[in-house]
Amino acid sequence: MQFIDSHCHINFPELAAQADQLQQQMAQNQVTHALCVSVNLPELPSVLAMAERYGNVYASVGVHPDYEDTAEPSVEQLVELARHPRCVAIGETGLDYYRLEGDLEWQRERFRTHIRAARQSKLPLIIHTRSAADDTLRIMREEQAADVGGVMHCFTESWAVAEAAIEQNFYISFSGIVTFKNAVELKDVARRVPLERMLIETDAPYLAPVPFRGKMNHPALVRHVAEHIADLRGVSVESIAQATTDNFYRLFQRAQH
Template sequence: MLFDTHTHLNDPDLFLRAGELIVRAQEVGVTRFVVPGYDRESSLRAMELAAQHEAVFAVVGFHPQDAAAVGESDFADLEVWVRDEKVVGIGEIGLDYHYEEPAREVQADVFRRQIAIAKQVRKPIVIHDRDAHGDVVRILRDENAKEIGGIMHSFSGSSEMAAECLQLNFYLSFAGPITFKNAKRPREVAAQVPLDRLLIETDAPYLTPEPYRGKQNEPAHVRFVADKLAQLRQLPVEEIARVTYANAHRIFSIAGDVQ
């Protein structure tokens, strides 16, 4: 059994076909899905999918690229959303320095406030980190995010950053890039992460793994991430499936048929 811990079935390109994509994934052994929000509409769609499908769970929150548009009413709504039983975390949140806007201080404020809400309800956070490794770790440390822990989504940092994240009670999740021939650093880190902190994801419809790179990603493709991890770790793919499935249930506090 496989668990896709980060799949955007709430994306406009996938939402109307979500049921079909879930069935297609289940046919190849993907039995659980976490759908993360990135703004108001996507968070509501994630909750809708979680209500409709027993195998789907939602994560809600505001992406750093949308930080400038987040107001007090959004934080108030977030405090309500996170109390839903099918909402298992807050995300994807964090910092994105790839573009000049939104301003870094605006992103940091929205990030910190969402961490505070997560701590209130004792649910983990799902981190988006793009070109901002140092500041992400600093804020997680400043806000004592270790209390709740979380997931470094589609981890792309160094071995040194991985060690810091592990110390902060975070799991590291790997996606399609570890299947790319030029992805030396993610592969090196994925080979070293303790098995009990390892997760897999698709980030569908993005980051499509080989052999479908260049095409639209979907949850069924998480099996290719598991296959590559098995190669890197020199373990049977069944063992990678087993540990990542158990790890996902643990970090998200999901009860279920964990072996």
């Protein structure tokens, strides 16, 4: 049995400082690989360095929608950066109307830029959406994101949004939030998502699953997400581990090389 953390930020200083220890904890919990996800270009070197240092860590290239005061990436820049041999995806990208107010057209344009870069690179997308599901799905359709597919990471939306994303060739990734007692609607989504469209993640250092809620998250804890989903669905944790591992390699095809 093995687990893969499909989305974490182990390049962030609080986790990078204990990188070797994290590797040991992953091994003890049968977490074989992790995808370290980019949130802006100034910190991208630390993401790539983590993937270069550890053979079981992959990288992505992208600028998170929450980063307002940062240089806008161009399609050409993202495509060029994504040539790095350890890069398996474009993102994280998307829309977040929760934290920021005012005219957010710049967010939508940045999102379009990432989708265009993904299509040019033939790499899947890692999409973040918060309080912006309708616009996210609309832009995905308009920019033909289905051509490359990807993952709706740290999913917290309704079953209707999950279905619409799956129809566009996207996977649904569950984080530690699914283990929270009040996440009733999300637990229902976790029961309903087809196994062949499911991924698991930590989003470390955030969102540690129960019983570690409130503590610093790390990739080894992704097995608790799998165990909770197995309980929700009334299936073995082995079946969740197998499906999400297979799905990871099906989606992130460059990770196999």
